[in-house]
Amino acid sequence: MFERFATEARDAVTAAQSVARSRGDSLITSAHLLLALADEPTSVASLALSSLGVDGPALRTAMDSPARAALDGDALAAIGVDLDTVRAQVEGTFGAGALDRAAPTGGRHLPLTPDAKKVIEQSLRVVVAERSRSIDTGHLLVAVSLVDDSAGRAMLTRAGVTAESARAAVAATRAA
Amino acid sequence: MPDDLLATAAAAAPAEGLRAVRSLHELADRLEALHVERARGLGWSWQQVAEALGVSRQAVHKKYGKRFD
Numbered sequence: 619m620f621e622r623f624a625t626e627a628r629d630a631v632t633a634a635q636s637v638a639r640s641r642g643d644s645l646i647t648s649a650h651l652l653l654a655l656a657d658e659p660t661s662v663a664s665l666a667l668s669s670l671g672v673d674g675p676a677l678r679t680a681m682d683s684p685a686r687a688a689l690d691g692d693a694l695a696a697i698g699v700d701l702d703t704v705r706a707q708v709e710g711t712f713g714a715g716a717l718d719r720a721a722p723t724g725g726r727h728l729p730l731t732p733d734a735k736k737v738i739e740q741s742l743r744v745v746v747a748e749r750s751r752s753i754d755t756g757h758l759l760v761a762v763s764l765v766d767d768s769a770g771r772a773m774l775t776r777a778g779v780t781a782e783s784a785r786a787a788v789a790a791t792r793a794a
Numbered sequence: 795m796p797d798d799l800l801a802t803a804a805a806a807a808p809a810e811g812l813r814a815v816r817s818l819h820e821l822a823d824r825l826e827a828l829h830v831e832r833a834r835g836l837g838w839s840w841q842q843v844a845e846a847l848g849v850s851r852q853a854v855h856k857k858y859g860k861r862f863d
Binding site for chain 2: 690693696697
């Protein structure tokens with residue numbers, strides 16, 4: 619069972635990492651996990667969300683304002699560092715786009731935020747509580763809906779999904 | 795960094811100050827990677843790179859060995 623859980627969780631984290639990268643984020647949050655679940659069209663999680671009238675695009679509109687890039691020109695300007703000047707100097711030495719090319723996220727794994735880790739842990743508890751033999755994205759969706767103060771749960775709430783409705787929708791999807 | 799810049803960073807609201815610090819880290823990391831790559835390309839040894847950065851040869855090799863060997 620734990621082996622299957624690990625595979626499922628790993629796939630979800632891998633997909634969440636792609637979501638984070640595509641948004642230019644350098645950490646994987648529970649919000650990225652949730653979007654990854656919603657984006658996989660045949661998964662239990664996305665079918666359950668569909669039955670609640672929620673899909674990836676709808677969740678994206680419920681997401682907090684896009685995370686600011688790791689290199690934040692406004693934040694640097696506030697302490698007197700002009701990113702445009704730095705960029706111009708660096709590109710003068712190392713060529714056009716050098717500063718972006720040097721971004722460390724390239725092929726490396728992005729770290730999980732604490733709330734994303736809590737979702738993974740919570741999903742294991744959900745699996746154990748249900749004495750479930752098959753482990754699927756539905757467990758992860760229910761876990762997102764259960765983790766207090768997580769970005770993913772906030773998005774579900776804004777989309778009108780509660781822990782109860784998520785659990786019921788997942789159960790109905792599995793039974794179908 | 796001049797003292798007044800440090801004072802600004804210290805006086806700012808935590809969220810602002812922390813974002814600035816994160817961006818400085820990010821900026822320093824990227825500049826470091828570019829310069830290490832160039833130094834290696836010019837034939838610098840890991841030992842020379844490490845001395846210039848004020849870190850151990852092991853540390854610099856562990857961080858960049860795979861990328862710029």
